[in-house]
Amino acid sequence: MSAGxxxxxxxxxxxxxxxLYVSHSRAVRLVVFVHGFRGKAxxxxxxxxxxxxxxLWWRDTDMLFVGYDSAHDxxxxxxxxxxTNLRKFYPKPHTPAMNLGGTTPRDDTSTPYGELVALxxxxxxxxxxxxxxxxxxDRLDSETAGEKPQHQEILNAKLRLFSPASAGFRPAGMLGLxxxxxxxxxxxxxxxxxxxxxxLQPGSELLVTTRNxxxxxxPQFSQLRARILWANPDDVVNTERYNTDFVAETVDQQSHxxxxxxxxxxxxxxxxxxxxxxx
Amino acid sequence: MTDxxxxxxxxxxxxxxxxxxxxxxxxxQARDDALELLALHLMAGDQFVRGASHGxxxxxxxxxxxxxxxxxxxxxxxxxxxxxPEIVIGEVPLDKLAARLGYYTGPLQxxxxxxxxxxxxxxxxxxxxxxxxSRLEYLRLLIFAENDxxxxxxxxxEQVAAxxxxxxxxxxxxxxxxxxxxVLHGPDDEIYEEDDPSLMEWPSRWRREQSWHERQxxxxxxxxxxxxxxxxxxxxxxxxxxxxxxxxxxxxxxxxVNAAAETVGYSEAAAVDADILYWDQxxxxxxx
Numbered sequence: 001m002s003a004g005x006x007x008x009x010x011x012x013x014x015x016x017x018x019x020l021y022v023s024h025s026r027a028v029r030l031v032v033f034v035h036g037f038r039g040k041a042x043x044x045x046x047x048x049x050x051x052x053x054x055x056l057w058w059r060d061t062d063m064l065f066v067g068y069d070s071a072h073d074x075x076x077x078x079x080x081x082x083x084t085n086l087r088k089f090y091p092k093p094h095t096p097a098m099n100l101g102g103t104t105p106r107d108d109t110s111t112p113y114g115e116l117v118a119l120x121x122x123x124x125x126x127x128x129x130x131x132x133x134x135x136x137x138d139r140l141d142s143e144t145a146g147e148k149p150q151h152q153e154i155l156n157a158k159l160r161l162f163s164p165a166s167a168g169f170r171p172a173g174m175l176g177l178x179x180x181x182x183x184x185x186x187x188x189x190x191x192x193x194x195x196x197x198x199x200l201q202p203g204s205e206l207l208v209t210t211r212n213x214x215x216x217x218x219p220q221f222s223q224l225r226a227r228i229l230w231a232n233p234d235d236v237v238n239t240e241r242y243n244t245d246f247v248a249e250t251v252d253q254q255s256h257x258x259x260x261x262x263x264x265x266x267x268x269x270x271x272x273x274x275x276x277x278x279x
Numbered sequence: 280m281t282d283x284x285x286x287x288x289x290x291x292x293x294x295x296x297x298x299x300x301x302x303x304x305x306x307x308q309a310r311d312d313a314l315e316l317l318a319l320h321l322m323a324g325d326q327f328v329r330g331a332s333h334g335x336x337x338x339x340x341x342x343x344x345x346x347x348x349x350x351x352x353x354x355x356x357x358x359x360x361x362x363x364p365e366i367v368i369g370e371v372p373l374d375k376l377a378a379r380l381g382y383y384t385g386p387l388q389x390x391x392x393x394x395x396x397x398x399x400x401x402x403x404x405x406x407x408x409x410x411x412x413s414r415l416e417y418l419r420l421l422i423f424a425e426n427d428x429x430x431x432x433x434x435x436x437e438q439v440a441a442x443x444x445x446x447x448x449x450x451x452x453x454x455x456x457x458x459x460x461x462v463l464h465g466p467d468d469e470i471y472e473e474d475d476p477s478l479m480e481w482p483s484r485w486r487r488e489q490s491w492h493e494r495q496x497x498x499x500x501x502x503x504x505x506x507x508x509x510x511x512x513x514x515x516x517x518x519x520x521x522x523x524x525x526x527x528x529x530x531x532x533x534x535x536v537n538a539a540a541e542t543v544g545y546s547e548a549a550a551v552d553a554d555i556l557y558w559d560q561x562x563x564x565x566x567x
Contacts, residue, residue, distance in 0.1 A: 004356070005400040008287050009407070011294045024283050038464075040408045042401070050401055071456075100289035104281045174522040178515070184413075184463030187514045190521060191443065191451040 006052030006059045008105060010097045015085060017041075017067020020097050021049050022105045027062040029115035030090050031273065032157065034066045034082065036122025036165070037177060037196060038185040041065030044121060046261035048270070057274045062113070064089050070123055071188040074195040075206060079130035086153040090116055118157035119273050121260040122237065123196055125164025126210065129226065132159065133213040136221040159226045160276045162260035162269065166211065167238035168202035176235030180257035202238060211242055218244035227276035229268070231259035249278055284358040287400075288348075291357070294407050295344045296366070299337040303368060309334040314369050317379045329499070332423035336415065339384050339485070341366055342377045346482035347403065356396040383422065383496065384485040406483055409470040417465025417507075418486055421500040433506045436462040440513035447521045462507050463514070 006025065012018040019041045035044040042049050045065070052059035068078045088094055091112035098109035120128040135155050142149035170176070178186050189197040199206040218224040228248040230239045236256040241248045251259060251268055262269040271279050303310040313334025345366065351357035366373040377384075394402075420429055436459040443449055469488060484490050488504070491497040 004283070004396045008283070008290050009294070009400070009404050010290050011407070013293075022286075042404045042408055049404060050397060053397055100286055100293070102280065103286045103289055105283065105286045107281055171526045174518060174525070178518065182464070182467035183511060183515055183518070184460075184467050187443075187518050188456060188460070188463050190518060191439075191449070192453065192456050193450050 005050065007049065007063065009049070010100075012094070013096065015067075015081075017069070018085075019065040019067065020089070020094055021063040021065070022097055023052060023060060023062050024106050025052075025060050026106060026108045026111070027093065028060045028113065029117065030062050030064060030093075030113045031117045031119060032064045032066060032082075032086070032089075034118070034120045034124030034127050036124050037070045037181040037189070039070075039121065039124070039181070041067060044260065045269075047263055048273070051262065051270055055270060058270065062089075062093060064094075066124075068127075070196045071185065071192060071194050075123070075127060075199050076130060076195075079127045079134060082127060083131040083135055083154050084151045087151065090153050090156070116153070116157045117160065117273065118154065119160050119162070119260075120164060121162040122256065123165045123200070125161035125226075125228075126166050126200075126207075128154075128157075128159060128161070129164070129166055129214055129224075130206075130210050132157070132221075132224050133210060133217060136217045136224060137213065140217075140220075155221065155223050157223060158276060159223065160273060161226050161228045162272075163231045163234050163237060163239070163256050164226070164228060165200055165237045166207065166242065167240035168200045168204065168207050170234075170236060170238055173236045176256060180236055180255065200237075215242055215244050218242075227272075229259060229272050229278075231256050234259075246276075282358075284356065287351075288357045288363065291347070291351070291403065292363070295347065295403075296341065299341050299344070300366070302337050303334065306333065309337075310369055313338055314371060314376075317376065320379060320382065329423055329496070330425050332419045332425070332428075335380075335383070335423045336419045338368060338373075338376060339380050340410075341368070341373055342380050342384055343482045343485070345373060345377070347406075350394060350482060351399060351403075354394045354396045354399050356394075356399050383494070385493070402481060405470050406481075409468055411464065411468045413460045413464035414468040416461040417468075420461060421503050422486075422496060426499075429503050432458075432461070433503060433510065435459060436510050437506070437513075440510045440517070443517040444513050444520075447517055447524065462510055466507065466511070 007021040007023050010020045010022050012020055033041070033045055033048070035041070042065075048058070049063060049065075052061070066082055068081070093109055093111075093113070098104060118128050118132075120126075131154055135152055139149040139152060139155070174186050174190070188194070195206075198204065214224050224244065226242070226245045228241055228245060230248055230250045231254045232239075232250045232252050234256045239248075239250075249272075254266070258266075260269050268278065271277075309331065311334075312331035316331040316335070348357060348363065352359050368376060420432055424432075435455075439451060439455060439459055466488075470483070485494070491500060494500075
């Protein structure tokens with residue numbers, strides 16, 4: 001392993017808050033990360049961004065961290081943004097990041113990736129589910145109309161979720177969220193009655209339609225079946241999977257916010273992100 | 280051509296330097312006001328001056344960026360050889376301004392020793408994420424803004440907090456929430472790790488609240504920070520009440536009418552028995 005960081009952080013100019021970690025090896029895959037409530041690329045996912053220093057699988061991976069503002073943004077709008085912008089990053093590496101002022105990050109900057117993985121935490125899990133269900137629906141609609149479907153890249157993804165919010169908040173989950181995401185996040189979501197607040201009430205239209213569509217489409221689109229790692233205890237979201245998901249796994253002594261954060265003592269998120277399973 | 284240190288440098292320039300340079304170019308009045316204030320400050324000796332806050336904040340961040348560049352070169356993370364254009368603000372080179380801005384930032388480069396390039400890369404990423412719009416506004420108001428603006432802005436937040444405590448079901452318009460975002464998120468967005476004393480060695484030290492006692496401007500900032508803290512305690516109490524009410528509502532939904540009536544009668548005790556989170560006047564939100 002070479003000395004120095006294996007990746008360089010690149011801020012995507014036309015998509016505020018989106019950050020690409022560009023590998024200095026030949027990247028054979030792209031992993032897309034979607035954070036939860038007012039999360040941040042590095043802070044939410046902790047040592048994922050530096051994992052290439054010690055882990056070959058992650059060294060050979062470009063990492064795209066999707067940013068959004070959970071206090072302002074509508075969940076369906078974020079899902080739409082993810083679905084429609086992914087073509088700028090996959091299957092070919094993001095062109096603007098591959099040459100900065102005449103300098104390239106690695107020798108091979110044009111070979112398409114051979115694999116796509118989508119990781120979502122909390123609200124980010126719901127965003128990814130919505131994006132994938134919309135892409136699948138669009139493919140069926142386009143085939144019916146005899147048109148070419150668009151923005152289908154996300155259907156190539158292997159979907160892996162950390163404590164997804166797909167069944168909404170737990171009762172009194174807001175207080176757990178204060179501990180997990182900070183006071184300001186929760187106060188702002190509530191006082192604005194943001195999408196992230198209203199749509200995550202159990203039984204909301206968004207939760208129900210996303211689940212129904214996913215379960216209806218999953219028999220035709222196996223990519224919609226998620227592999228899930230739940231925190232135990234999780235005092236923020238209801239830990240309920242969809243009927244079409246794989247059997248979920250649980251990790252004890254991790255909270256809603258720490259379940260997706262690898263560190264030297266907790267390497268499971270790296271393994272789960274790479275394989276969708278426990279060791 | 281693949282040159283990894285140079286690639287890192289270009290990425291750093293794009294994320295750390297260009298946004299502040301662009302701001303000063305797009306708002307020349309803010310830039311010129313700050314330059315004029317700095318000139319007056321020199322004439323006035325050590326007299327504390329505030330104002331021209333938008334320009335001063337950006338200039339201090341540019342001084343900090345220069346220190347990160349030097350730290351990166353020493354660590355072998357950035358190249359020494361690559362020609363990075365000199366930063367000029369108005370017609371004044373940044374290195375000439377740095378001494379005057381040191382009034383706010385302190386001697387940044389002297390405070391930094393050396394770093395492991397991996398640690399440096401991680402820290403740079405955290406710093407980039409930590410400078411959110413809310414955090415920038417928080418720093419601008421606490422460190423650089425004049426008294427009148429500070430008072431007006433904190434009073435806005437205090438009014439919203441008081442209203443929220445009185446009426447937990449209230450919904451606020453977007454504009455009002457945007458105005459108080461600095462109180463809600465500014466303190467939360469600070470890069471802070473309790474067990475990491477090395478943070479105090481980095482060029483961002485000047486804007487870390489742990490270091491503010493060393494600063495000449497700290498007394499004024501402390502007063503505003505205390506009001507922000509009290510204001511956030513009100514928000515915290517109100518949101519705890521909302522969560523409790525929602526839990527009660529959930530209990531009501533899950534029982535039949537007779538049982539629901541009974542629940543209302545002992546909901547306080549039931550809440551404690553159910554091991555829910557509670558609000559404590561001294562310690563804030565905790566776990567029973």
